[in-house]
Amino acid sequence: MASNPKTIMIVDDERDTLTLLRLALRKAGYQVLVAASWEEVAERVKESHQEGRAIDVIVLDLMIPGRSGFDIMRSLQVVMIPMPPVIMLTAVTGFDQQVQARTLGVSRYLTKPTTPKKLIDTIEAALAERKK
Numbered sequence: 001m002a003s004n005p006k007t008i009m010i011v012d013d014e015r016d017t018l019t020l021l022r023l024a025l026r027k028a029g030y031q032v033l034v035a036a037s038w039e040e041v042a043e044r045v046k047e048s049h050q051e052g053r054a055i056d057v058i059v060l061d062l063m064i065p066g067r068s069g070f071d072i073m074r075s076l077q078v079v080m081i082p083m084p085p086v087i088m089l090t091a092v093t094g095f096d097q098q099v100q101a102r103t104l105g106v107s108r109y110l111t112k113p114t115t116p117k118k119l120i121d122t123i124e125a126a127l128a129e130r131k132k
Contacts, residue, residue, distance in 0.1 A: 006056040006127060007031040007048070011041055011072060012089070013064045017112075021059065024116035030123075038067040038075070045079060055084050056130075057123050060106075062090035062097060073104050085126035089114065 008030045010021050018034045025032045033048070033055065035041040048055050058076070062069035069088060077083050085107035090097075098109050107126045110119065 005029050005031050007033060007053055008057045008059060008123060009033040009035065009044055009055045010059045011035045011064070012061040013037065021119070024119070028120050037064065038072055041072055057084055057126050058086045059089050059119070060086055062088055062092045070100060070104060085130055087122055087126060089119070
């Protein structure tokens with residue numbers, strides 16, 4: 001990992017998932033922001049903007065009470081320009097949801113459960129693709 005670590009924002013309503021993913025990504029050398037709701041997402045984005053720090057990749061759950069991952073993504077597309085790559089990490093395996101995710105611009109679609117290595121590999125691929 002470079003001396004200037006990339007920042008990954010994880011959005012998931014399950015606190016245990018947030019904790020495990022944060023630990024795995026920090027161990028891999030990433031800066032990690034976590035959010036469990038739209039309100040927390042908005043706050044993390046605002047804080048990052050005020051600090052002049054880019055969010056390089058968003059790992060987004062689909063099933064979040066109150067506002068789905070799709071709704072959160074639509075909202076982020078309005079305020080984050082350019083929009084960082086989004087990796088949908090969800091237990092939802094339906095084809096329709098995967099098509100909708102791609103239509104919205106999701107970079108990758110991973111299903112839970114996954115391994116930290118697979119998530120990190122997916123993040124690295126999304127970052128490499130963004131550089132092109």
